[in-house]
Amino acid sequence: xxxxxxxxxxxxxxxxFRIGEVSKMTDVSPRQLRYWEQKGYIHxxxxxxxxTRVFDHKNFVMVKLIKFYLDQDYSLTVSISKARxxxxxxxxxxxxxxxxxxxxxxxxxxTLMDMGYFDDKKQKRxxxxxxxxxxxxxxxx
DNA sequence: GTTCTAACA
DNA sequence: TGTTAGCA
Numbered sequence: 001x002x003x004x005x006x007x008x009x010x011x012x013x014x015x016x017f018r019i020g021e022v023s024k025m026t027d028v029s030p031r032q033l034r035y036w037e038q039k040g041y042i043h044x045x046x047x048x049x050x051x052t053r054v055f056d057h058k059n060f061v062m063v064k065l066i067k068f069y070l071d072q073d074y075s076l077t078v079s080i081s082k083a084r085x086x087x088x089x090x091x092x093x094x095x096x097x098x099x100x101x102x103x104x105x106x107x108x109x110x111t112l113m114d115m116g117y118f119d120d121k122k123q124k125r126x127x128x129x130x131x132x133x134x135x136x137x138x139x140x141x
Numbered sequence: 142g143t144t145c146t147a148a149c150a
Numbered sequence: 151t152g153t154t155a156g157c158a
Contacts, residue, residue: 018143018144019143019144019145020142020143020144029151029152030144031151031152031153032151034145034146035151051144051145051158052143052144052145053144053145
C-alpha cells in the first residue's frame with residue numbers, strides 16, 4: 001500500500017496558498033478575495049495562531065471558477081451560482097473516478113484501466129482504455 | 142515584503 | 151471595487 005501513501009502525500013488537499021499567491025494565480029484582487037470570503041462564497045483557513053488567511057485547493061478552484069464566469073460577463077451572484085454547481089459536479093466526478101479506479105493492467109499491448117466489477121454478482125469486470133481519437137473503449141471480462 | 146482591517150478626494 | 155493608511 002505504498003502507492004496509497006504516495007498518493008496521499010501529493011493529495012491536492014495538502015496544497016494551501018496565501019492570499020497573494022491565490023491573487024496572482026487567479027488574477028483576482030486580494031480585496032475581492034476578502035470580500036468574497038466575507039460574503040461566504042469562498043472560505044479560508046486561519047491557523048490557530050496565524051493571523052493570515054490560507055486557501056486550500058478546493059477554494060482555489062472555486063476562485064478560478066468564479067473568475068471564469070465573471071470573465072464571461074456574468075454578474076457576481078450568477079457566477080457564484082454557476083461556480084457552485086460546477087464545483088459539485090467536479091467533486092462528484094472526482095469521487096466517482098477515485099471509486100471506480102482499480103489500477104491498470106496490460107493486455108494486447110494496451111494499458112487498460114480496471115474499473116472493478118461490472119455486475120452485482122461480481123463475475124464480470126469492466127476495463128477501459130483510451131484509443132487514438134481520445135475516446136474510451138470498454139472491455140468486459 | 143506580506144497581510145490585516147477599516148475607511149473613503 | 152480600488153486604494154490608502156497604519157499595524158503586526
